[in-house]
Amino acid sequence: xxxxxxxxxxxxxxxxxxxxxxxxxxxxxxxxxxxxxxxxxxxxxxxxxxxxxxxxxxxxxxxxxxxxxxxxxxxxxxxxxxxxxxxxxxxxxxxxx
Numbered sequence: 001x002x003x004x005x006x007x008x009x010x011x012x013x014x015x016x017x018x019x020x021x022x023x024x025x026x027x028x029x030x031x032x033x034x035x036x037x038x039x040x041x042x043x044x045x046x047x048x049x050x051x052x053x054x055x056x057x058x059x060x061x062x063x064x065x066x067x068x069x070x071x072x073x074x075x076x077x078x079x080x081x082x083x084x085x086x087x088x089x090x091x092x093x094x095x096x097x
Contacts, residue, residue: 011077012073014077015031015073015076015080018080019080021084022080022084022087027052027053029050029052030050030052031048031050032048032049033046033049034046034047034049046073047070047071048069048070048071048072048073048076049069050067050069050076051066051067
């Protein structure tokens with residue numbers, strides 16, 4: 001019997017598709033990962049950092065600014081869906097995914 005790794009792979013594919021859809025709207029969003037060992041859970045834990053290219057008044061240039069930090073893949077997907085919907089509403093094409 002296989003342990004539930006399939007759902008995680010599917011969510012990663014969803015994240016990539018959402019990133020592409022957001023990029024097609026002209027917004028660059030990066031999803032970075034890092035791992036650490038959790039002694040409490042006795043396993044490796046993956047954390048996600050979502051960054052977006054935004055204008056920095058302080059630096060007078062475009063910079064990557066962190067907009068979400070989480071250890072939940074589902075939270076990343078929900079954030080990207082919300083971001084895509086906001087972009088669709090701004091462009092006047094409010095179709096659901």
